[in-house]
Amino acid sequence: MTTAVELGKFSIGVGDRFAHQAKAQLRACVLAAQAGVDAIPVWNKSNREHNIIGSEPSSTRAAADAAVKALGWTKPYFCDADHINLTTADRFLSSCDFYTIDVADAIGKPASATSIDTFARQHASLAGKLQLENVSEPIEITPEMLRSTAAKFLFAVQDAGKVYRKIEAAKGKGNFIAEVSMDETDAAQTPAELLIILAAIADEGIPVQTIAPKFTGRFNKGVDYVGDAGQFRREIHLDVAAIAWAVRRFGLPKNLKLSIHSGSDKFSIYAAIHEATRQSGVHLKTAGTTWLEEIIGLAEAGGDGLALAKEIYAEAYAHRDELCGPYATVIDIDPAQLPSPSAAAGWTAQQFTSALRHDPRSPAYNSSFRQLLHVGFKVAAKMGRRYLDLLDANEAVIAKSVTENLFDRHIAPVFLGKPAPSAILEHAETK
Numbered sequence: 001m002t003t004a005v006e007l008g009k010f011s012i013g014v015g016d017r018f019a020h021q022a023k024a025q026l027r028a029c030v031l032a033a034q035a036g037v038d039a040i041p042v043w044n045k046s047n048r049e050h051n052i053i054g055s056e057p058s059s060t061r062a063a064a065d066a067a068v069k070a071l072g073w074t075k076p077y078f079c080d081a082d083h084i085n086l087t088t089a090d091r092f093l094s095s096c097d098f099y100t101i102d103v104a105d106a107i108g109k110p111a112s113a114t115s116i117d118t119f120a121r122q123h124a125s126l127a128g129k130l131q132l133e134n135v136s137e138p139i140e141i142t143p144e145m146l147r148s149t150a151a152k153f154l155f156a157v158q159d160a161g162k163v164y165r166k167i168e169a170a171k172g173k174g175n176f177i178a179e180v181s182m183d184e185t186d187a188a189q190t191p192a193e194l195l196i197i198l199a200a201i202a203d204e205g206i207p208v209q210t211i212a213p214k215f216t217g218r219f220n221k222g223v224d225y226v227g228d229a230g231q232f233r234r235e236i237h238l239d240v241a242a243i244a245w246a247v248r249r250f251g252l253p254k255n256l257k258l259s260i261h262s263g264s265d266k267f268s269i270y271a272a273i274h275e276a277t278r279q280s281g282v283h284l285k286t287a288g289t290t291w292l293e294e295i296i297g298l299a300e301a302g303g304d305g306l307a308l309a310k311e312i313y314a315e316a317y318a319h320r321d322e323l324c325g326p327y328a329t330v331i332d333i334d335p336a337q338l339p340s341p342s343a344a345a346g347w348t349a350q351q352f353t354s355a356l357r358h359d360p361r362s363p364a365y366n367s368s369f370r371q372l373l374h375v376g377f378k379v380a381a382k383m384g385r386r387y388l389d390l391l392d393a394n395e396a397v398i399a400k401s402v403t404e405n406l407f408d409r410h411i412a413p414v415f416l417g418k419p420a421p422s423a424i425l426e427h428a429e430t431k
């Protein structure tokens with residue numbers, strides 16, 4: 001399969017909930033270019049997020065276009081309709097050129113017996129031991145496994161095909177990037193399952209350029225990886241090798257690469273991700289981390305900014321069940337670790353930011369507090385102008401945090417293989 005619009009080797013998905021930080025985010029990609037790597041920016045926003053904020057995809061497009069113009073960015077950039085399906089794709093058709101087709105809800109729904117039979121017959125030769133390139137561990141597929149994987153995923157991939165064809169009919173072939181995502185589900189997919197899923201995606205004729213499996217371990221929003229980092233390392237190497245093999249065998253687009261969702265702040269596995277993807281490339285989705293930098297910037301500014309940050313926390317705390325519900329598979333909040341709003345109300349700017357800023361070595365860092373604020377953006381959305389005016393008033397301090405966070409903590413370790421500089425992590429302690 002050939003694709004017209006191509007996503008580069010390294011790309012970074014950025015979220016900009018209130019459409020105020022696109023320039024600061026793009027500046028991180030400019031820094032990447034200066035450091036010798038092209039980091040292609042992809043502004044992503046899901047239907048869920050647009051609904052919570054009360055925004056439209058055209059606003060994401062306008063903010064991205066304006067940032068590109070302001071900074072004179074001449075490399076590609078994209079707007080991603082994040083986690084869409086057949087019922088939510090429509091509103092994104094005019095503004096987006098990247099589509100993350102989410103099939104998680106369809107996993108486990110049964111495809112027709114005929115299509116499972118046909119799939120198992122046509123791909124019978126996949127059964128056996130596969131020795132993939134650059135990994136010592138082989139992948140083993142039994143005929144039973146081929147069938148059971150088809151039974152579990154075929155319907156979902158057929159569903160992705162319907163969504164893909166709907167977008168293609170509206171946008172024209174080769175005019176957009178297609179991703180298939182399966183991350184927001186309960187069970188991780190093994191490298192063998194990924195390989196079988198890619199066979200099904202090729203059968204559906206989806207020219208997929210990025211694929212987002214669910215990996216082992218927890219990829220919670222805005223906090224570090226929770227799980228067996230050694231197992232993750234083995235798995236991601238196998239996943240990358242399985243993708244390379246599937247590209248050759250099934251004729252999928254040559255630049256097909258992994259997409260890592262909820263990819264921000266996974267400091268303990270960034271070295272493994274860099275090592276596994278330095279040849280193949282990777283799409284790192286970091287949505288949400290920018291919004292937290294906005295809150296950190298406001299709190300740091302003190303005065304009205306700090307007061308507003310505390311008010312957002314108090315409201316988020318009061319509505320925590322409602323706010324956390326839609327994100328249940330991607331957050332782990334320990335209610336006992338959440339400070340009471342009255343306690344937080346007495347905090348200094350330094351106390352607030354050191355609880356919120358992701359410095360794993362700081363004793364003040366509170367991952368439950370951070371995750372609750374991560375999903376608490378609805379509170380700020382309800383504040384409307386009051387929130388946005390404070391963003392404008394404190395633009396300089398916020399923009400600096402946004403750029404530094406993306407470049408130093410994400411682009412540098414994942415794309416350049418440079419650990420986050422300790423100066424950044426120490427920043428929180430010395431303030």
Ligand SMILES: [Zn+2]
Pocket residue numbers: 083181183184261262
């Ligand atoms: Zn996702």
